[in-house]
Amino acid sequence: MNIKEKAEHFYNMAVDNATAQxxxxxxxxxxxxxxxxxxxxxxxxxxxxxxxxxxxxRLVREKNTALALKTLEIRHLYKDRATEITEGLFSKVKINxxxxxKTKEYVELLxxxxxxxxxxxxxxxxxxxxxxxxxxxxxxxxxxLNITIEINTTDFWGGTRAVIPDKNVVINESFLSKWEExxxxxxxxxxxxxx
Numbered sequence: 530m531n532i533k534e535k536a537e538h539f540y541n542m543a544v545d546n547a548t549a550q551x552x553x554x555x556x557x558x559x560x561x562x563x564x565x566x567x568x569x570x571x572x573x574x575x576x577x578x579x580x581x582x583x584x585x586x587r588l589v590r591e592k593n594t595a596l597a598l599k600t601l602e603i604r605h606l607y608k609d610r611a612t613e614i615t616e617g618l619f620s621k622v623k624i625n626x627x628x629x630x631k632t633k634e635y636v637e638l639l640x641x642x643x644x645x646x647x648x649x650x651x652x653x654x655x656x657x658x659x660x661x662x663x664x665x666x667x668x669x670x671x672x673x674l675n676i677t678i679e680i681n682t683t684d685f686w687g688g689t690r691a692v693i694p695d696k697n698v699v700i701n702e703s704f705l706s707k708w709e710e711x712x713x714x715x716x717x718x719x720x721x722x723x724x
Contacts, residue, residue, distance in 0.1 A: 619712050623686075626704050630687045636666060639689060642702045643674050646691035653695040660687050660703070 530538070629635050643657050658681040659667055671678045681690065685703035692699055 615712070615715060619708065619715075622711075623708065626686065626708065630662065630704075635687070639663070639666065639670060640674065642689040643670060643676060643678075643691075646689065646693075646700050647674070647676060649698075649700065650691075650693045650696070653693050655691055655693045658690040658692070660685050663687060 639659070646655055646657055649655075654677070656677045656679055657670075658679050659670075661680055661682070661684065664680050667678045667680060670676070685705040686708070687704040688702045688707070690699065690701050690703055
């Protein structure tokens, strides 16, 4: 091999070696860039997922807050309306009670309550109290039922109250107490906003 061939061979080897090194460096750099790109994609995905999760949580919190406020508003409206309806209903009941007190059936009810108090007292003394609005019925009831009847100074609308001192018993059949008991235990049905 002559010098020219040797030089050409050396040149080809050097070029091939440089080309191989260059190709290896480019490949190594390409792999490094691909690795960095994948890491960057993962980081961007992670940040996007975190952002999406935080935004979803924020939206759920906002929705829950708005829902709670609306529910509270509806409860207040329901309670106000239920109170309005209840008050109206019991006002009508009160009016009907006072109308009932003008009837013969009311006098029969008084007689029945007095007889029940006498039966409960058996041989013990009993005093029956009528409301002041029923003072006009007291004499007739005393005579007919042979019982002590007093007029109560505290207005209890109607009905009777009876006291049996020997048994330490008070029988309260007054319209006011029955009306208050009914009103206290009354609840409108059909809603789920009972407190």
